Amino acid sequence: MxxxxxxxxxxxxxxxxxxxxxxxxxxxxxxxxxxVYGKMKPTLYSDLISSVRSLVFFGTPHQxxxxxxxxxxxxxxSTAFRVRSTQxxxxxxxxxxxxxxxxxxxxxxxxxxxxxTFFERQKTCGVMVVPEGSARMGNVKKExxxxxxxxxxxxxKYNSMNEAAYKTxxxxxxxxxxNIRMETLSTKTIPSAYPAVPMNQVSSPEQEVxxxxxxxxxxxxxxxxx
Numbered sequence: 001m002x003x004x005x006x007x008x009x010x011x012x013x014x015x016x017x018x019x020x021x022x023x024x025x026x027x028x029x030x031x032x033x034x035x036v037y038g039k040m041k042p043t044l045y046s047d048l049i050s051s052v053r054s055l056v057f058f059g060t061p062h063q064x065x066x067x068x069x070x071x072x073x074x075x076x077x078s079t080a081f082r083v084r085s086t087q088x089x090x091x092x093x094x095x096x097x098x099x100x101x102x103x104x105x106x107x108x109x110x111x112x113x114x115x116x117t118f119f120e121r122q123k124t125c126g127v128m129v130v131p132e133g134s135a136r137m138g139n140v141k142k143e144x145x146x147x148x149x150x151x152x153x154x155x156x157k158y159n160s161m162n163e164a165a166y167k168t169x170x171x172x173x174x175x176x177x178x179n180i181r182m183e184t185l186s187t188k189t190i191p192s193a194y195p196a197v198p199m200n201q202v203s204s205p206e207q208e209v210x211x212x213x214x215x216x217x218x219x220x221x222x223x224x225x226x
Contacts, residue, residue, distance in 0.1 A: 001034040002045050015047040018180050020054045020173075024156050025130070028060025029102070036105045053183075054114040054176045058148075058156040062117070063134040064099045107139040115143045116172055124151040146172070 009015045023031040035052065038045035119135035120128070129152035136145050148155050148165040158166040 001030060002038045002041075002048060006045060006048055009048065009051075015051070017051060018053040018184075019048070019051045020056065020176055020180075021052060022056045022058075023060060024058040025060060025152065028057040028062070029099075031055065031057075032102055032106045036102065036109065039109050049109075052113070053180050054116070055110075056116045056118075056172070056176075057135070057137075058118045059120050059130045059135060059152050060117070061130045061134045062099075062103065062137045103137075103139065111140055112142065113140055114176070115140050116176075117143060117145045118148050118155060118169070119145065120152050120155045121147050121149045122151040122154075124153055144172070 005019075009017065021031050021035075023029075035049060038049045042049075115137055117135050117137060119130060119132045123129075132145070132147070137143055146168060148168060150157075150165055155165070156169075158169075160166065161170075
C-alpha cells in the first residue's frame with residue numbers, strides 16, 4: 001500500500017498534498033500496518049506519513065473480534081473472497097499478539113492523529129461482526145466515533161444519498177475536508193478531531209471555503225498544489 005501511494009506522489013507538489021485514508025473492515029488494519037511500516041522507512045516514506053491528515057475506519061476490528069463471531073461471518077464470505085477462516089481467525093482473535101503489537105506501534109506514532117471510527121448497528125448473518133467496543137481505537141486523543149444504521153457489509157454501501165447513514169458520513173467527510181482547507185489557508189489552531197464548523201460562526205475568507213459543495217472540496221484537495 002505504501003509503495004502504491006508513493007508511486008502516485010512523484011512530483012514535489014504531489015508529495016505535499018494532504019491525505020485522508022479510508023478503510024473498511026480489515027482494510028483498516030491494512031492502513032495501520034502500512035503507516036507503521038512507512039514510519040520505519042523514513043527515507044522512503046516520510047513525505048507520505050507526514051501528509052496523512054485524517055483516518056476514517058468503517059467497522060474495523062481494532063481490538064480484535066470474538067473468534068466464534070468471525071467464524072460465523074467468514075463461513076459465509078470465505079468462498080466468495082477465498083479467505084481461509086482458520087488463518088484469518090488466528091490473526092483477528094480478540095487481543096491477539098499480532099493486533100496487540102500493531103496497536104502498540106500505531107498508538108505511539110498516531111496518538112494525536114485525527115481519527116473517525118464508524119461502527120455497525122445491525123447484525124450480519126445473525127452476528128454482530130465488529131461491535132462498538134472493538135471498532136473504537138480508544139488510544140488516540142482525537143477520535144470521533146459514530147454508529148451507522150447498517151450491518152458489517154452495508155456500513156459503507158448506500159442505495160441513496162437520502163439515507164441517514166449516507167448523510168452522517170457525508171457530514172463527517174465534509175468537516176474533514178473543510179478543516180484541511182482551513183489549515184492550509186490559515187495558521188489558526190484547528191479544533192481537535194475536526195468537528196463540523198457551524199456556518200453562522202465562520203467569517204471570511206473561511207466562509208468562501210465552506211460555501212463550496214462537498215464534491216468540490218475534495219476535488220480541490222486532489223488538484224490544488226499545496
